[in-house]
Amino acid sequence: MIKRVAIICGGRSSEHEISCISAAGVLSAIDRSKYQPILIGISKSGKWFHLPESHPLAISDGVLPTIPDSGISVALSIDGFSAAGQNLNIDIAFPLLHGPYGEDGTIQGLLEIADIPYVGSGVLASAVAMDKSFAKPIFVSHEIKVAAGFVVRQGQWQTGSAEIQRAADQLGYPVFVKPARGGSSRGTTKVKSAGNFAAALVEAFKFDTKALVEQEIRGAEIECAVLEIDGVAKASLVGQIKIDAKYEFYDFEAKYLDGATTIELPAPIDQKISDEIRTKAVEAFTSLGCSGLARVDFFLTPNNEVIINELNTMPGFTATSVFPKMWAATGVAYTDVITHLLKSALTRNNGVLGN
Numbered sequence: 001m002i003k004r005v006a007i008i009c010g011g012r013s014s015e016h017e018i019s020c021i022s023a024a025g026v027l028s029a030i031d032r033s034k035y036q037p038i039l040i041g042i043s044k045s046g047k048w049f050h051l052p053e054s055h056p057l058a059i060s061d062g063v064l065p066t067i068p069d070s071g072i073s074v075a076l077s078i079d080g081f082s083a084a085g086q087n088l089n090i091d092i093a094f095p096l097l098h099g100p101y102g103e104d105g106t107i108q109g110l111l112e113i114a115d116i117p118y119v120g121s122g123v124l125a126s127a128v129a130m131d132k133s134f135a136k137p138i139f140v141s142h143e144i145k146v147a148a149g150f151v152v153r154q155g156q157w158q159t160g161s162a163e164i165q166r167a168a169d170q171l172g173y174p175v176f177v178k179p180a181r182g183g184s185s186r187g188t189t190k191v192k193s194a195g196n197f198a199a200a201l202v203e204a205f206k207f208d209t210k211a212l213v214e215q216e217i218r219g220a221e222i223e224c225a226v227l228e229i230d231g232v233a234k235a236s237l238v239g240q241i242k243i244d245a246k247y248e249f250y251d252f253e254a255k256y257l258d259g260a261t262t263i264e265l266p267a268p269i270d271q272k273i274s275d276e277i278r279t280k281a282v283e284a285f286t287s288l289g290c291s292g293l294a295r296v297d298f299f300l301t302p303n304n305e306v307i308i309n310e311l312n313t314m315p316g317f318t319a320t321s322v323f324p325k326m327w328a329a330t331g332v333a334y335t336d337v338i339t340h341l342l343k344s345a346l347t348r349n350n351g352v353l354g355n
């Protein structure tokens, strides 16, 4: 029996367009002998529409794809998805959404209530991974090292900035200031001296009411893709992010401007270290109770210390994104990655409490 798969894309986060491009990739690669995709787009204002597959989802003449604010509305009730009064009879949902309202446990909760199996982590794991201030202590409790630092809430900053400034001075500059629940490096600043600290916090608070202040980790940025295959979490080869020297760090421009960044696969590091990173990637995945997939991002210092930076439960998923690329290099083609994810969605209990 061919399963009906809801490909859900767009959404209310700043990563709306990237999500659309990921959906285009999945539509082009999904195994149609087993799965029938049904495209559901969420506009930037949060409206859901049932779209024809012909809806343009690729970059065209330099214009990024978006979901318009009109079309055939989709309703989700405890009976499932429907459009134009008809139940869409969805067997599996693939929420290809990044950031808030997509990667943070909210849509996962909606799908739990509607009893629709879905790709990726459950409610708890999604929410914890989205909030770096919660994920970091869990990594530490599993003996995975993180950057030293502290959390600042907007209210604390407004009432006690001198004390917070002192704490940053104590960490020693440079420090990184970033929103606790950010993405795409938005709101992240490398602060080189005490005089620039306050402005960086103000910037982070434009994106979130909670910020992280961290000691700078000097080292390579290494990523590892974890995929659940037949119930077992497996780690891909690891890749090293190569950023054009004109960027201070892996910021928004370095991430998305054409050609600014490449990934070296496999990373040019000792086998022993890459094995250690792969093991830690799976441990990080397990520690948060993840399901299906995650991209786990690390720093590797010159003296071979492995420090986790963050875990993304719905990483970029276009055919040329890091996650599918790392699996292709490991011997699992894009189409097969999608099939593994859809199979896992049906067989595991992702549930509210994760795995």
Ligand SMILES: Nc1ncnc2c1ncn2[C@@H]1O[C@H](COP(=O)(O)OP(=O)(O)O)[C@@H](O)[C@H]1O
Residues within 6 Å of the ligand: 147, 176, 178, 182, 183, 184, 185, 186, 188, 214, 215, 216, 217, 218, 221, 249, 250, 251, 297, 309, 310
């Ligand atoms: N403590 C740190 N030390 C060094 N670089 C950092 C640190 N924190 C963040 N960065 C840099 O900022 C980038 C974005 O930070 P990250 O925490 O990954 O946020 P996002 O979720 O937006 O990707 C990282 O890829 C890295 O280049």
Ligand SMILES: [Mg+2]
Residues within 6 Å of the ligand: 184, 185, 297, 310
């Ligand atoms: Mg990151």
